Amino acid sequence: MKTIDERFEEIRIVPVVKLEKAEDAKDLAGALVRGGIPCAEVTFRTDAAAEAIRRMSESYPDMLVGAGTVLKTEQVDAAIEAGAKFIVSPGLNPKIVRYCQEKGIPVYPGVATASEIEQALELGLSVVKFFPAEVNGGVKAIKALSAPYFQLRFMPTGGISQENIGSYLSCPQVIACGGSWMVKESLIAEKKYDEIEALCKEAVEQIR
Numbered sequence: 311m312k313t314i315d316e317r318f319e320e321i322r323i324v325p326v327v328k329l330e331k332a333e334d335a336k337d338l339a340g341a342l343v344r345g346g347i348p349c350a351e352v353t354f355r356t357d358a359a360a361e362a363i364r365r366m367s368e369s370y371p372d373m374l375v376g377a378g379t380v381l382k383t384e385q386v387d388a389a390i391e392a393g394a395k396f397i398v399s400p401g402l403n404p405k406i407v408r409y410c411q412e413k414g415i416p417v418y419p420g421v422a423t424a425s426e427i428e429q430a431l432e433l434g435l436s437v438v439k440f441f442p443a444e445v446n447g448g449v450k451a452i453k454a455l456s457a458p459y460f461q462l463r464f465m466p467t468g469g470i471s472q473e474n475i476g477s478y479l480s481c482p483q484v485i486a487c488g489g490s491w492m493v494k495e496s497l498i499a500e501k502k503y504d505e506i507e508a509l510c511k512e513a514v515e516q517i518r
């Protein structure tokens with residue numbers, strides 16, 4: 311079986327989703343799958359997150375569904391219970407990282423500095439999120455940080471778009487990019503699933 315890292319390397323784009331209503335989860339997952347991006351990071355920024363993870367995973371068992379904006383251990387528990395396959399957080403909280411490691415679920419905490427990277431290495435991580443990517447120097451920063459920390463790989467997120475994703479993915483240190491441009495809240499609220507599917511297809515075409 312493939313590891314979660316290997317699945318990210320294959321899919322290369324991680325839609326970062328904020329869902330107000332768990333009822334929208336199945337249709338959204340369908341649009342992502344049809345659009346060629348069978349993956350979602352469902353953020354714990356709404357109360358619907360765990361139920362949305364459950365519905366996506368049940369409707370599309372082959373989809374790679376995980377939890378984002380995970381700030382508390384209770385959210386790790388809720389995410390695992392709902393079927394999440396990975397955990398993402400905006401920053402590096404050693405307590406959350408260790409808890410995920412104990413539970414055996416892959417975790418991708420956000421880092422933006424050399425010191426945070428050293429903490430991540432200390433915790434035994436080999437892939438981290440780089441967040442917020444664009445305002446922290448984007449591709450240039452990843453290249454600079456990769457010089458001393460050549461063993462580490464990144465999942466940049468924050469400010470990534472159809473326009474700049476190509477340059478991020480051309481870095482050998484980048485396994486996948488996270489982004490919300492194809493799953494904007496307004497598109498979900500207006501149930502524009504065809505448009506979401508089309509945006510996914512455009513993104514897939516762009517990185518091919």
Ligand SMILES: O=C(O)C(=O)C[C@H](O)[C@H](O)COP(=O)(O)O
Nearest residue numbers: 378379399400467468469489490
């Ligand atoms: O809080 C987290 O765990 C996150 O995952 C934050 C998100 O990655 C970004 O908010 C997405 O950034 P945009 O693509 O620029 O909208």
